[in-house]
Amino acid sequence: MKKEGLPSLFIETFAWYYRQLVEGVTGLIAELEIEPVTDLPDMEALPLRLCQIGEEALARTAVIKLNGGLGTSMGLEHAKSLLPVKNGYTFLDIIARQAILRRVPLILMNSFATRQDSLAALKAYPELCGNIPLDFLQHKAPKIAQADLSPISWPANPELEWCPPGHGDIYTALVTSGTLEKLVAAGYEYAFVSNSDNLGAVIDPLLLGYFVEQGFPFMMEVADRTEMDRKGGHLARLENGRLVLRESAQCPPEDKHHFQNIHRHRYFNTNNLWLHLPTLQQVMRERNYRLGLPMIRNSKTVDPRDPTSPPVYQLETAMGSAIAVFERAAAVRVPRTRFAPVKKTDDLLAVRSDAYVLTDDLHIEPSPEQQHQPVVITLDDRYYKFANDLDVRFPYGPPSLRHCTSLSIEGDFCFGQNVVCRGKVTLVNQTNEQVKIADGMVLEGEYQYG
CATH class of the missing domain: 2.160.10.10 (Hexapeptide repeat proteins)
Incomplete structure (x- = not known):
C-alpha cells in the first residue's frame, strides 16, 4: 500500500479492519440487536418557512458527489457521470449546472479511474473554479484471499488486486486530501452528499433549512421501501436508541426473512446525506481520524467476470453507516422522487x-x-x-x-x-x-x- 502511494492514515484504517477480519469479525447485525423504525419526520410535512433558512444557509453549503463509478454494468469504460442522459446533457453537465444555479461549490469524490475524464469535462464550467478544489480521490484497498487471508496476487491483471473500500471511505478521504480542512477554514458548515447517478438528489432549501434549524450533526434521507427494495439495506434502531443502517451483506442468513420484510423495516437509505462539517472535523479528531464504521465483508472473486477465479474478501464500509456514530444523528422521510438512480x-x-x-x-x-x-x-x-x-x-x-x-x-x-x-x-x-x-x-x- 505504501508502494502505491496511499496515505498512512488510510493504511492504518485498513489495517484496523483487516485485524477485525483475522479475528473473525463478520460485520453482521442480527435482528435481535435492532428494532424497526416506525415513524420519522416527513419532508412533505415540513413547514415552508424552513425554505428561507435554507436559502440563507446556501452560502455556507457545499455539494459533494460520489463519482467513482465507471458504469461497467452498462458497458462503459469511462466515468458513468459522462454518459448523455437528458437533452444531450450528461449526468455531470446537469450536476455542474445545478451547482452554478445555486451558487454552491461542487466537489467530486473521484476514483483513479474517473478523475482525469471528469475534471476534463468540468473545464467547460469555469464558474465552478474557486477556493475549494473540484475533487478529491477515493482510496483503494487490497483484495484479501479467502484461502489464507493474505493480499491476493493476480499477475494476469494486477489492477484486479485492488478494489474501492466502499463509499464510507469519504470521511477518511476528506481528511487525507485536506478537503475537509479547506472547507471548514473557508467558512463552509454544511455539505450535501449523494451519488452522481441519482438524478433526484438535488440540493433542497427546505431540507437544508430543517437540517440547520434542528442543529443535527448528520442527517440521512430515507424513502419508503417497496417490493423492488426488499434486497436493499434498511434503517433500524439500536438498543441505545441510535439509528443504524443494515446492508444486505450485514444480515445473517437466518434473518433474511426479517430483512426483506418491507412492512417491518419500512425505510431504505437513499444515500443522500447532510453533514455538519465542523462536527465531522471534531469527531474525526476525537477518534484519531477513524470513525469506526461497521465493516462490510463482501465475498467476491478476484476477477468479477470470472466466477472460477479465486474467492476474495473486499473490506468495505458504507457512508450512511455513520448515522450510528454521531449523537443526535437523524433521518427524514423523503418522496421517491429524490431517489432516481440510473443503474441499468x-x-x-x-x-x-x-x-x-x-x-x-x-x-x-x-x-x-x-x-x-x-x-x-x-x-x-x-x-x-x-x-x-x-x-x-x-x-x-x-x-x-x-x-x-x-x-x-x-x-x-x-x-x-x-x-x-x-x-x-x-x-x-x-x-x-x-x-x-x-x-x-x-x-x-x-x-x-x-
Missing part, C-alpha cells in the same frame, strides 16, 4: 424519453402524465444491456413514453422515428432476425413475432 439501461431509456422532463431549475422529474405511476421498463439483456445497444436500436432516440405504463421488450427490435407507446406495451421477437418498428407507429398491447 432500463432506467436510462426511461429518463431519456419524454416520460421525464428537465425543468428550468435543472431538476429531472416525471412528466405530468407520469406523476402517479412512472413507466416500468424491462429490456432484454441479450440486446439492450449496454448503453451503446440503446444507441443502435433506438437510432432516433426513445419512443414517446408519456402515456405508457409499462414497456417490456424481449428479443431484437430497432425503433424508427416518432414511435409512440401507450398503456401497457409488450414486444416479443422469437425469430432470428431483427424486427423494425416503423416510423410513426403507435404501440398499444402485445405484439408477437415468430
Whole structure:
C-alpha cells in the first residue's frame, strides 16, 4: 500500500479492519440487536418557512458527489457521470449546472479511474473554479484471499488486486486530501452528499433549512421501501436508541426473512446525506481520524467476470453507516422522487424519453402524465444491456413514453422515428432476425413475432 502511494492514515484504517477480519469479525447485525423504525419526520410535512433558512444557509453549503463509478454494468469504460442522459446533457453537465444555479461549490469524490475524464469535462464550467478544489480521490484497498487471508496476487491483471473500500471511505478521504480542512477554514458548515447517478438528489432549501434549524450533526434521507427494495439495506434502531443502517451483506442468513420484510423495516437509505462539517472535523479528531464504521465483508472473486477465479474478501464500509456514530444523528422521510438512480439501461431509456422532463431549475422529474405511476421498463439483456445497444436500436432516440405504463421488450427490435407507446406495451421477437418498428407507429398491447 505504501508502494502505491496511499496515505498512512488510510493504511492504518485498513489495517484496523483487516485485524477485525483475522479475528473473525463478520460485520453482521442480527435482528435481535435492532428494532424497526416506525415513524420519522416527513419532508412533505415540513413547514415552508424552513425554505428561507435554507436559502440563507446556501452560502455556507457545499455539494459533494460520489463519482467513482465507471458504469461497467452498462458497458462503459469511462466515468458513468459522462454518459448523455437528458437533452444531450450528461449526468455531470446537469450536476455542474445545478451547482452554478445555486451558487454552491461542487466537489467530486473521484476514483483513479474517473478523475482525469471528469475534471476534463468540468473545464467547460469555469464558474465552478474557486477556493475549494473540484475533487478529491477515493482510496483503494487490497483484495484479501479467502484461502489464507493474505493480499491476493493476480499477475494476469494486477489492477484486479485492488478494489474501492466502499463509499464510507469519504470521511477518511476528506481528511487525507485536506478537503475537509479547506472547507471548514473557508467558512463552509454544511455539505450535501449523494451519488452522481441519482438524478433526484438535488440540493433542497427546505431540507437544508430543517437540517440547520434542528442543529443535527448528520442527517440521512430515507424513502419508503417497496417490493423492488426488499434486497436493499434498511434503517433500524439500536438498543441505545441510535439509528443504524443494515446492508444486505450485514444480515445473517437466518434473518433474511426479517430483512426483506418491507412492512417491518419500512425505510431504505437513499444515500443522500447532510453533514455538519465542523462536527465531522471534531469527531474525526476525537477518534484519531477513524470513525469506526461497521465493516462490510463482501465475498467476491478476484476477477468479477470470472466466477472460477479465486474467492476474495473486499473490506468495505458504507457512508450512511455513520448515522450510528454521531449523537443526535437523524433521518427524514423523503418522496421517491429524490431517489432516481440510473443503474441499468432500463432506467436510462426511461429518463431519456419524454416520460421525464428537465425543468428550468435543472431538476429531472416525471412528466405530468407520469406523476402517479412512472413507466416500468424491462429490456432484454441479450440486446439492450449496454448503453451503446440503446444507441443502435433506438437510432432516433426513445419512443414517446408519456402515456405508457409499462414497456417490456424481449428479443431484437430497432425503433424508427416518432414511435409512440401507450398503456401497457409488450414486444416479443422469437425469430432470428431483427424486427423494425416503423416510423410513426403507435404501440398499444402485445405484439408477437415468430
